[in-house]
Amino acid sequence: MTKLARRAFLISASVLGGGLLVGAGATAIGLQRIAAFEVPLDGGRAGFGAWLRVAADGVFEVMVPHQEMGQGIHTLAMMVAAEVLHLPLSAVRAVAAPDAAVFANPVMLLDGLPMDFHDDGLLHGATVWTLDKLLRLLGLQGTGGSSSTRNIEPAIRRCAAVALDMLRRAAAAEFGVDEAQVSAQNGVMTASNGRAARYGELAAAAGLLRPRNVDLPPLTAGRLIGRAVTRPDARPKATGVARFGIDTRLDGQLYAAIRHAPRLGGRPQTARLGPTVLGVRQIVSGADYVAVIATTFAAALAGLDGAEIVWDDRAASNLSTGDVEAAYRAALDQGPTYARRWVIEQAGASARVGGRAVTARYKAPFLAHTTMEPINATALVERAQVTVWAGHQSLSLAKLIAARAAGVAPEAVEVRTPYLGGGFGRRADLHYIRKAVEIAMAVRGTPVQTIWTRAEDLRDDVYRPAAMADVSATLGDDGMPTSLTYRIAVPSVTDQFTARAMPAAKGGLLADRSAVDGAVFSPYQLANRSIEHFSVDLGIPVGFWRSVGHSLGGFFFETFIDELAYAAGVAPLVFRARLLAAAPSATSDRAEVLLQRLASWDMANRLPIVAAGSVIGRGVALSECFHSLVAQIAEVEVTGSAIRVRRVHAVVDCGCAIDPANTIAQVRGGIHYGLSAALYGRIDFENGAIVQSNFHDYRALTLADAPEISVELVNSNAPIGGVGEIGTPGIAPAVGNAIFAATGQRRRSLPFTL
Amino acid sequence: MMALTVNGTQHRLEVAPETPLLWVLRDQLGLGGSKFGCGAGLCGACSVHVDGAVVRSCQMAVGDIGERAVVTIEAVQEQPGIADIAAAVVAAWVQAGVPQCGYCQPGFVMATIGSIATDRSQSREAVLGQLSNICRCGSYDAVREAVGITLDRLRHDAP
Numbered sequence: 059m060t061k062l063a064r065r066a067f068l069i070s071a072s073v074l075g076g077g078l079l080v081g082a083g084a085t086a087i088g089l090q091r092i093a094a095f096e097v098p099l100d101g102g103r104a105g106f107g108a109w110l111r112v113a114a115d116g117v118f119e120v121m122v123p124h125q126e127m128g129q130g131i132h133t134l135a136m137m138v139a140a141e142v143l144h145l146p147l148s149a150v151r152a153v154a155a156p157d158a159a160v161f162a163n164p165v166m167l168l169d170g171l172p173m174d175f176h177d178d179g180l181l182h183g184a185t186v187w188t189l190d191k192l193l194r195l196l197g198l199q200g201t202g203g204s205s206s207t208r209n210i211e212p213a214i215r216r217c218a219a220v221a222l223d224m225l226r227r228a229a230a231a232e233f234g235v236d237e238a239q240v241s242a243q244n245g246v247m248t249a250s251n252g253r254a255a256r257y258g259e260l261a262a263a264a265g266l267l268r269p270r271n272v273d274l275p276p277l278t279a280g281r282l283i284g285r286a287v288t289r290p291d292a293r294p295k296a297t298g299v300a301r302f303g304i305d306t307r308l309d310g311q312l313y314a315a316i317r318h319a320p321r322l323g324g325r326p327q328t329a330r331l332g333p334t335v336l337g338v339r340q341i342v343s344g345a346d347y348v349a350v351i352a353t354t355f356a357a358a359l360a361g362l363d364g365a366e367i368v369w370d371d372r373a374a375s376n377l378s379t380g381d382v383e384a385a386y387r388a389a390l391d392q393g394p395t396y397a398r399r400w401v402i403e404q405a406g407a408s409a410r411v412g413g414r415a416v417t418a419r420y421k422a423p424f425l426a427h428t429t430m431e432p433i434n435a436t437a438l439v440e441r442a443q444v445t446v447w448a449g450h451q452s453l454s455l456a457k458l459i460a461a462r463a464a465g466v467a468p469e470a471v472e473v474r475t476p477y478l479g480g481g482f483g484r485r486a487d488l489h490y491i492r493k494a495v496e497i498a499m500a501v502r503g504t505p506v507q508t509i510w511t512r513a514e515d516l517r518d519d520v521y522r523p524a525a526m527a528d529v530s531a532t533l534g535d536d537g538m539p540t541s542l543t544y545r546i547a548v549p550s551v552t553d554q555f556t557a558r559a560m561p562a563a564k565g566g567l568l569a570d571r572s573a574v575d576g577a578v579f580s581p582y583q584l585a586n587r588s589i590e591h592f593s594v595d596l597g598i599p600v601g602f603w604r605s606v607g608h609s610l611g612g613f614f615f616e617t618f619i620d621e622l623a624y625a626a627g628v629a630p631l632v633f634r635a636r637l638l639a640a641a642p643s644a645t646s647d648r649a650e651v652l653l654q655r656l657a658s659w660d661m662a663n664r665l666p667i668v669a670a671g672s673v674i675g676r677g678v679a680l681s682e683c684f685h686s687l688v689a690q691i692a693e694v695e696v697t698g699s700a701i702r703v704r705r706v707h708a709v710v711d712c713g714c715a716i717d718p719a720n721t722i723a724q725v726r727g728g729i730h731y732g733l734s735a736a737l738y739g740r741i742d743f744e745n746g747a748i749v750q751s752n753f754h755d756y757r758a759l760t761l762a763d764a765p766e767i768s769v770e771l772v773n774s775n776a777p778i779g780g781v782g783e784i785g786t787p788g789i790a791p792a793v794g795n796a797i798f799a800a801t802g803q804r805r806r807s808l809p810f811t812l
Numbered sequence: 813m814m815a816l817t818v819n820g821t822q823h824r825l826e827v828a829p830e831t832p833l834l835w836v837l838r839d840q841l842g843l844g845g846s847k848f849g850c851g852a853g854l855c856g857a858c859s860v861h862v863d864g865a866v867v868r869s870c871q872m873a874v875g876d877i878g879e880r881a882v883v884t885i886e887a888v889q890e891q892p893g894i895a896d897i898a899a900a901v902v903a904a905w906v907q908a909g910v911p912q913c914g915y916c917q918p919g920f921v922m923a924t925i926g927s928i929a930t931d932r933s934q935s936r937e938a939v940l941g942q943l944s945n946i947c948r949c950g951s952y953d954a955v956r957e958a959v960g961i962t963l964d965r966l967r968h969d970a971p
Binding site: 127128129130286289291292293295296298299300302304307313354360429477478481509512719727752753760761762764766 | 826827828831832835836838839840842844845846847848849850851852854855857884885886889902905906907909910911912913914915916917918921940941943944945946947948949950951952953954955956
């Protein structure tokens with residue numbers, strides 16, 4: 059049991075609504091900012107700190123500063139609070155946290171820094187601690203980087219433990235017994251003398267007590283943790299009751315349809331409404347779009363279709379996909395003298411070691427997100443107040459961007475967040491909120507919902523960048539690598555994101571770790587390695603896409619490891635195990651367990667016999683990302699040029715699966731997302747214009763093509779890792795490696811074609 | 813003015829006849845359970861029943877519906893003849909934990925109910941073969957499980 063440091067708690071002078079205010083994570087900085095720990099309390103509520111309060115109906119409310127976009131964070135927060143408080147899940151509910159510094163997400167930001175988190179040295183620990191505090195000060199609320207649970211779980215656990223202690227002491231005083239003679243169960247404190255009271259009845263008295271050090275309950279399987287629960291949002295979502303941003307309906311609301319310049323960098327020159335359409339109000343022009351406002355979306359769309367729009371293409375891009383590839387090729391061919399080059403990790407000498415050389419060049423295309431709920435936002439602009447209803451992945455940035463668009467202070471902006479119909483990183487880039495506010499400014503005082511059709515959703519996306527990588531290694535006489543160089547040509551997503559979201563901030567000062575993720579700080583601690591980023595940015599907008607850089611590096615690096623295994627004449631699973639064993643660490647030990655489980659599955663499930671004319675094979679991949687490890691094996695059947703992924707087995711170590719059913723769902727989802735991309739996904743440009751426009755030419759897996767995915771969880775009790783994105787990076791290399799196993803043909807370019 | 817029967821209620825609407833049914837449901841009748849996903853009949857998020865058949869409402873002009881009865885996710889559990897199927901599908905969806913973001917799920921549920929209703933004695937594979945809805949969260953494994961649970965329950969409860 060961990061003793062909580064006294065300074066981790068904050069005693070507030072103010073007793074609110076008969077309850078008590080307790081905040082977790084308070085530091086010297088936090089102590090000066092008591093206000094940040096207060097949550098608004100309305101009638102009948104008692105506050106138990108920033109994270110917990112008791113509502114008038116006796117239900118414990120847990121603040122969740124993360125958006126629910128399918129990852130189940132509301133349920134996970136409720137489970138942790140209910141577990142510690144000895145409450146049934148039904149006695150707890152999740153509430154959207156307000157915009158306050160205490161609800162910041164330093165975890166997501168820390169993960170992006172170019173540091174090796176495997177380092178358990180004192181200096182590294184101190185650096186992380188300091189950065190955590192600094193990043194907390196930024197107060198940036200965000201949902202992404204598979205960080206939601208890691209970010210809030212410790213704070214909720216701490217607050218719940220302290221709240222329980224105070225309730226117990228209040229009960230002891232009330233019943234005239236020792237604390238040790240009070241037990242908590244099911245929301246009731248019961249004394250040895252038989253007296254009992256509900257938590258809600260004790261809240262006011264508990265508020266008069268000082269919080270104190272308590273044993274922090276460990277995060278291990280319990281009444282709720284580690285068991286499958288029914289998500290409270292399952293039924294509302296299955297019955298159409300759940301409300302997403304696009305379902306926002308307000309009195310007098312208007313709708314807008316938006317159309318962007320066909321070519322990147324194009325601008326509207328003139329835009330006029332065409333023949334009269336019933337319900338159409340007006341036409342609005344923005345920097346790169348035209349929108350028509352009407353009483354219904356159907357009318358807005360008809361008005362837009364009939365409008366006479368002339369685009370000014372003088373500043374438009376004339377890039378085509380081939381130009382981007384050529385620029386990447388040129389950078390890689392130029393090699394170490396390329397101007398914008400970061401060496402993120404260099405261990406020992408560079409590749410000047412003798413041995414047999416293996417080299418390969420890989421590439422991957424631009425990708426769109428296609429969240430099922432197309433991009434949309436509703437805005438109401440009044441004289442001194444802006445209100446936005448939209449799904450987003452950052453409350454802080456949503457307020458900032460809406461404020462900047464309307465020319466008001468962020469304090470004058472209120473953002474209400476319904477469920478997100480998918481995030482995948484797409485809803486981290488909030489230029490759509492800017493545009494919705496700009497459009498609503500044309501009809502001040504009236505709410506306007508702007509909806510992107512699927513074609514506009516694709517056209518106005520920030521894409522997973524296309525990339526190209528050169529990987530080379532030398533193999534010693536024993537078949538083990540003696541050196542490795544990994545060079546990737548790709549724009550920096552982080553630089554572009556920063557420039558869009560915070561134009562005043564200076565991007566590009568630090569190396570962008572996400573550009574080399576999947577290869578850098580690998581669980582294989584290879585000798586004489588060099589991991590380099592050639593930053594090549596031709597101006598095509600790029601953004602965060604499920605697993606970000608891992609979606610590229612995972613494919614390039616784990617395909618190359620497979621190539622090395624075949625070059626060494628060693629079975630791919632065995633080769634990986636040897637690499638891990640050559641440089642043992644806590645991480646390599648965890649990874650080896652996963653490979654062993656994968657080998658067991660492979661042995662237990664024999665390859666099926668396939669029809670004449672078809673071949674079948676299996677491929678593996680190991681990923682470490684977001685502080686979790688995943689090993690997966692894909693079984694692929696190839697018939698002529700047709701690739702069919704029959705099934706996938708994944709073994710996952712995320713430390714502790716709080717809700718195993720949800721963890722499995724997330725891993726399956728991540729694999730499906732990566733598989734759609736590996737089999738079908740590519741966004742192309744021709745003369746600056748996007749080629750793809752809907753699901754017919756930017757396909758997604760459906761039931762007919764979706765393999766059965768089985769997931770095995772290993773709870774190693776390592777610190778908890780993320781799960782939302784961890785399935786994605788390994789599926790493309792596993793499938794590509796399986797195609798090689800089946801056909802002998804190595805595929806180094808995505809999506810796969812034969 | 814145009815007459816349209818939705819969930820057993822007849823509405824008189826002022827609407828252009830070529831307007832897709834989806835937008836009439838969402839913007840004029842306040843039935844937000846049918847979702848806009850692609851506008852091209854590709855994803856199935858807007859699935860409703862028209863005279864019992866599964867229809868992608870973004871592809872059906874409201875003027876082409878005529879006398880036919882439209883049923884949406886909001887009322888499917890009260891429809892005579894399929895109420896038990898609808899209840900079983902929803903219960904299985906919750907039990908199997910199908911929804912993640914949940915946006916495509918009303919359409920998926922409507923398509924599943926419609927598919928089972930054509931022949932209750934179908935195999936699980938036959939039902940799954942009729943479902944071409946897109947889910948970007950990748951809930952397909954859970955959908956397979958939920959359809960299995962539904963059919964088991966319907967057969968168990970059958971008279």
